[in-house]
Amino acid sequence: MKLYRLETVSWSDSQLLYHALPRIGREGLNLLSPASPYVCIGYFQDVEQEVDLDYCRAHNIPVFRREVGGGAVYLDGEQLFYQLVIRKNHPLVPKEKGEFYWKFLQAPIAAYRALGIPAEYKPVNDIIASGRKISGNGVAEIGDYIVFVGNLIVDFDYETMVRVLRVPDEKFRDKVYKTLQDNLSTIRRELGSAPPRAQLWDLLAEKFMEILGPLEVETTVDAEWRAEADRLAARMMSDEWLFRRGRSQIGREVTIRAGVQVWQKAYKAPGGLIRAILEVREGVIADISLSGDFFFYPAERLVDLERALVGVRVEDVEQVIARFYADYGVESPGVTAADFARTIQVA
Amino acid sequence: MQISGFEFPDDLYYDRQHNWACVEGNTVVQGMTEFGQKLAREIVYVEIPPVGKAVTQGQTFMSMESGKWVGRIPALVSGKIVAVNEELEFEPTLVNQSPYDQGWLVKIEMSNPAELNNLLRADSPEFKAFVEEEAAKYKDVL
Numbered sequence: 499m500k501l502y503r504l505e506t507v508s509w510s511d512s513q514l515l516y517h518a519l520p521r522i523g524r525e526g527l528n529l530l531s532p533a534s535p536y537v538c539i540g541y542f543q544d545v546e547q548e549v550d551l552d553y554c555r556a557h558n559i560p561v562f563r564r565e566v567g568g569g570a571v572y573l574d575g576e577q578l579f580y581q582l583v584i585r586k587n588h589p590l591v592p593k594e595k596g597e598f599y600w601k602f603l604q605a606p607i608a609a610y611r612a613l614g615i616p617a618e619y620k621p622v623n624d625i626i627a628s629g630r631k632i633s634g635n636g637v638a639e640i641g642d643y644i645v646f647v648g649n650l651i652v653d654f655d656y657e658t659m660v661r662v663l664r665v666p667d668e669k670f671r672d673k674v675y676k677t678l679q680d681n682l683s684t685i686r687r688e689l690g691s692a693p694p695r696a697q698l699w700d701l702l703a704e705k706f707m708e709i710l711g712p713l714e715v716e717t718t719v720d721a722e723w724r725a726e727a728d729r730l731a732a733r734m735m736s737d738e739w740l741f742r743r744g745r746s747q748i749g750r751e752v753t754i755r756a757g758v759q760v761w762q763k764a765y766k767a768p769g770g771l772i773r774a775i776l777e778v779r780e781g782v783i784a785d786i787s788l789s790g791d792f793f794f795y796p797a798e799r800l801v802d803l804e805r806a807l808v809g810v811r812v813e814d815v816e817q818v819i820a821r822f823y824a825d826y827g828v829e830s831p832g833v834t835a836a837d838f839a840r841t842i843q844v845a
Numbered sequence: 846m847q848i849s850g851f852e853f854p855d856d857l858y859y860d861r862q863h864n865w866a867c868v869e870g871n872t873v874v875q876g877m878t879e880f881g882q883k884l885a886r887e888i889v890y891v892e893i894p895p896v897g898k899a900v901t902q903g904q905t906f907m908s909m910e911s912g913k914w915v916g917r918i919p920a921l922v923s924g925k926i927v928a929v930n931e932e933l934e935f936e937p938t939l940v941n942q943s944p945y946d947q948g949w950l951v952k953i954e955m956s957n958p959a960e961l962n963n964l965l966r967a968d969s970p971e972f973k974a975f976v977e978e979e980a981a982k983y984k985d986v987l
Contacts, residue, residue, distance in 0.1 A: 541908070541910065542890035542910055542915075565915060567890075567913040568913040594983050595886070595912055596912075596986055622886065623913050636915075637913065638914075639914075
């Protein structure tokens with residue numbers, strides 16, 4: 499295995515290179531940082547639900563879907579990425595994911611500690627310092643390889659992070675911003691200043707080598723690797739890949755008889771997942787049950803909302819729900835009348 | 846039967862990746878064992894493969910996410926997917942809650958039933974030894 503100390507690369511290479519490495523049958527540890535900011539969504543996410551694409555387009559912020567799990571993140575040059583590509587049957591690889599994370603997160607934890615930041619492992623895949631998250635990590639299995647990616651966070655642009663997310667309103671955005679501020683820390687926040695970048699790369703290299711053993715260092719991308727990354731770019735930077743159907747808008751319709759259907763719908767609103775099971779007769783709701791993991795105050799009004807929707811044409815649900823909200827003073831942070839309507843109406 | 850405190854129904858076939866296969870005529874229903882789902886932790890997403898997709902024994906064909914880890918699931922037999930558990934799109938935790946029943950993953954029409962001989966049975970000493978070894982290895986997690 500080699501250590502690829504590439505330091506600053508293009509934003510797209512900061513993703514494509516680690517996706518390409520296992521595909522050319524090669525292990526490696528990449529240390530790199532993107533030259534410009536971008537948004538990166540998790541493998542299973544629905545980009546239109548997670549990201550404010552209009553804002554990103556207007557501000558030239560590209561959006562990328564990775565094969566690694568987790569959520570939408572704003573990434574930029576103030577984050578130092580480590581990307582370990584290692585064979586599943588490598589003797590150092592524990593088979594259980596908690597053990598895997600614990601083992602390889604020791605490298606960034608040790609790097610943080612060497613800087614004087616009291617970092618510690620928090621199961622299953624987090625690093626915290628003084629109770630705040632200070633590193634994001636995830637894994638993808640690609641072929642016979644495990645791809646483990648994460649970052650040291652020198653500084654974090656909280657404002658842009660909350661701006662690139664798709665949120666229902668500014669109140670919700672403000673809530674996300676405050677929660678992020680309270681729960682995510684950085685090297686600069688912990689130390690009051692940022693150490694020289696070279697020191698951070700050295701520390702990461704040293705601490706990973708304490709786990710992996712000595713590694714030969716390369717500082718460039720060879721032709722074979724470059725060609726595979728370019729080949730992957732054609733697929734992973736296409737709209738087809740980015741807009742791949744997310745799971746959260748998928749619904750099912752079962753026709754009981756002509757004109758009578760039972761629908762099962764799910765929609766992930768910013769405030770939580772909404773589920774609806776409804777019977778529809780000739781386009782009119784005959785019965786409906788709403789559930790999910792969103793907050794709805796007062797909770798007992800949800801049953802009243804279900805009753806209010808019986809007899810309503812599917813295309814009219816948004817107005818009815820909006821009126822219901824106004825009449826009863828219902829509050830559901832991050833879930834709007836339009837979200838309920840979308841749950842019901844989405845194909 | 847119970848091995849190391851986990852249920853392994855006698856009538857199923859098993860691989861060493863904690864998956865099970867239930868033979869129904871020329872079709873196999875595939876899922877994850879109770880042990881496997883415990884090891885995987887809470888499943889948050891399941892990627893449902895398309896019906897009609899060809900699969901090969903031992904080759905991965907679908908993905909699941911838990912703990913920000915996108916893992917791949919190997920097919921227990923070769924053949925063609927003839928049904929998928931669409932409920933998992935809405936309730937991926939069915940894999941955790943009901944691994945042998947509502948949490949099934951796919952149905953595969955076998956192209957070579959002789960491949961079942963490559964799988965293990967719950968009552969075989971080899972399988973029992975495998976599970977006991979795994980249970981001992983992961984006792985802190987399980």
